[in-house]
Amino acid sequence: MSTTGEKGSTTAKTPADFLKSIRGRPVVVKLNSGVDYRGILACLDGYMNIAMEQTEEYVNGQLKNKYGDAFIRGNNGLSKLDFTWK
Incomplete structure (x- = not known):
């Protein structure tokens, strides 16, 4: 939760x-x-x-493939998903 500082209003950001x-x-x-x-x-x-565009696949830090569009199924045995943005 973050506060804006004006008149005690608060805004909650959800995932x-x-x-x-x-x-x-x-x-x-x-x-x-x-x-x-x-x-x-x-x-x-x-x-x-997850649907992505201009997707590149990296294995052990090495570029392996480039895809125009990619779809990653969330229920396909993924136990952890880590998003970072550039």
Whole structure:
């Protein structure tokens, strides 16, 4: 929770608010398998399905593939998803 400082008003940011704010921005999606997908976050749903554009796949830090669009299924055994933005 953050406060604005004016007249004691507070604004709470939810995870959904955060994800909406980074839509259309460059992100890195790290999977437990060690594979990173870097690209533009197009959308994300409640099942953690992720659609990305201009996606690059990195394995152990090495570029392996480039994709125009990519879809990562959230229910496909992903136990951890780490978003960072550039």
